[in-house]
Amino acid sequence: xxxxxxxxxxxxxxxxxxxxxxxxxxxxxxxxxxxxxxxxxxxxxxxxxxxxxxxxxxxxxxxxxxxxxxxxxxxxxxxxxxxxxxxxxxxxxxxxxxxxxxxxxxxxxxxxxxxxxxxxxxxxxxxxxxxxxxxxxxxxxxxxxxxxxxxxxxxxxxxxxxxxxxxxxxxxxxxxxxxxxxxxxxxxxxxxxxxxxxxxxxxxxxxxxxxxxxxxxxxxxxxxxxxxxxxxxxxxxxxxxxxxxxxxxxxxxxxxxxxxxxxxxxxxxxxxxxxxxxxxxxxxxxxxxxxxxxxxxxxxxxxxxxxxxxxxxxxxxxxxxxxxxxxxxxxxxxxxxxxxxxxxxxxxxxxxxxxxxxxxxxxxxxxxxxxxxxxxxxxxxxxxxxxxxxxxxxxxxxxxxxxxxxxxxxxxxxxx
Numbered sequence: 001x002x003x004x005x006x007x008x009x010x011x012x013x014x015x016x017x018x019x020x021x022x023x024x025x026x027x028x029x030x031x032x033x034x035x036x037x038x039x040x041x042x043x044x045x046x047x048x049x050x051x052x053x054x055x056x057x058x059x060x061x062x063x064x065x066x067x068x069x070x071x072x073x074x075x076x077x078x079x080x081x082x083x084x085x086x087x088x089x090x091x092x093x094x095x096x097x098x099x100x101x102x103x104x105x106x107x108x109x110x111x112x113x114x115x116x117x118x119x120x121x122x123x124x125x126x127x128x129x130x131x132x133x134x135x136x137x138x139x140x141x142x143x144x145x146x147x148x149x150x151x152x153x154x155x156x157x158x159x160x161x162x163x164x165x166x167x168x169x170x171x172x173x174x175x176x177x178x179x180x181x182x183x184x185x186x187x188x189x190x191x192x193x194x195x196x197x198x199x200x201x202x203x204x205x206x207x208x209x210x211x212x213x214x215x216x217x218x219x220x221x222x223x224x225x226x227x228x229x230x231x232x233x234x235x236x237x238x239x240x241x242x243x244x245x246x247x248x249x250x251x252x253x254x255x256x257x258x259x260x261x262x263x264x265x266x267x268x269x270x271x272x273x274x275x276x277x278x279x280x281x282x283x284x285x286x287x288x289x290x291x292x293x294x295x296x297x298x299x300x301x302x303x304x305x306x307x308x309x310x311x312x313x314x315x316x317x318x319x320x321x322x323x324x325x326x327x328x329x330x331x332x333x334x335x336x337x338x339x340x341x342x343x344x345x346x347x348x349x350x351x352x353x354x355x356x357x358x359x360x361x362x363x364x365x366x367x368x369x370x371x372x373x374x375x376x377x378x379x380x381x382x383x384x385x386x387x388x389x390x391x392x393x394x395x396x397x398x399x400x401x402x403x404x405x406x407x408x409x410x411x412x413x414x415x416x
Contacts, residue, residue: 001045005045008042036106037106040106040109040110041103041104041106043103044100044104046085047089047092048089050067050089053067054067054090067082068082068083069082071086084114088117091117092117098137099113102143107144108140109148112143112147112151114148115148115152116136116139116140118152119139119155119158120135120139123158126159127159127166131159134162135158135161138158138161138162139155179205183205185203186204186208187203188200188201188204200239216235216239219238219241219347220234223342223343223371224340224341226340227373229373237372237373240372241347244349244372245346248346321362321367325362325363325364325367329350329367329369330369332392333345333348333369333393333410334413335347335410335412335413336348336371336374336410337370337393337409337413338374338395339408339409340410341410342412345369348370348371349371350367350368351368351369352367353366353386353387368385368387382397382398383395383398386407388407392409394407394408395407395409
C-alpha cells in the first residue's frame, strides 16, 4: 500500500507541474472530474488507515489521550475535523460496506458518505438490517444526482422507499422527538453591549418560528427603489416595527404598574434646539435626531422636563395625533406617504411636517403618515416634506438624487 501511495503522490506532483492553461476545455473538465474522483478514492484509503490505527490504539500508545487528539497533532487538523474523520471511519467499517465501496470507487464524496452513513444508521435502528441494506443502494443512487444537503433532506423519507410498513410510525416518532427537543432548547437571549445596543440571539420552536416569519417577512421587502438597506438591516427594522405595533395596540400587560411604553427623558431646550442626547427609562442614551423623531410618535410618550428637572408633562396628549385626527390622516394618506412605500397605516407614525418643538401645530395640515424606516429617513433632513395644492403630501428629493428637485408622491396607495 505504501509503495502505491508513493507512486500516486509522484503522479500527482507531475500533474501539478503540467500547464492547465494548455488544455482544451473538454479535457480541462475531464481532468477536474478525474481529480475529484481520485480525491474521494484517496479519502477511502485514508479512512481505512484511520480505522486501523484507531483499532490498534496507536494514538494512545504514543501518548495522546485519544485517536482524535493524535490525529489533530499528526495531521494538524481541528479537533472537530479529526473527530468527524474517526466517526466516519468507524461508521463505514461497522455497518455500511456498500457506502465504503461507493466512496472507494469515487462514485460519492466524503460528505455524501457521511450523510448516507448517518441515514443508514437511523434506518437500522428503526427498521432493522435488511431495510438498512436497501437504504444504502437507494442513497448511493441518489448521491449520483444530489449534493449532500439535499441528499440529507431526501434521506428523512428513505423509510417510505425501503420500509413503508414502519415509515409512518417512525416519522411520527421523529417529529415528536424533534418537537420535544425544540421545546427544551427554545430560548431568546438579549445581551447588552457596551454602547447600549443589544445583541439578539436564540432558538425558536417551529410554532414561534412560523409566527415570526408570518409577521416579519412582509415587512422585510425593500420599501422602494431607493431603499439602501441590506436584508439584515431590513429584518432589524421589521422587528422594531412589530414592537411599535404591539405598543400601539395598548393590549400588552402592564409592566411595573404602568402600561407598556417607551419613555424618553429630555429637556425642552434640548428637544427644540437639538443640543444633546435624550435618555430612555433604561438609562440608554439616544441621539438628538432620534429623540425628535420619537417625539412625533403617538405610541411613544416623551417625558419633557423643565430647566430645574421638574416634570412638565409625560405624554402631552394634546400634541399627539389620536382619535378623529389620526383617522382623518389615515383616510388621506392611506399608509406611508413616502414615494414608493407600501406600508399600511398601522405600521406608520404621524410625523409633524413642522416639528411641534419648533412651534408646529398638531393638525391635519401639518402631518404626514410615515413608516418607521422613512420616518428616520425624513428626520435626517435631506428630503423636504410639504402638502401640495390639493392637500396631499409630496416629497422634494435632495439635489444629489435629483438636481431638479422635482416633488415626488406616493402612487401606490392611490392605486389601491
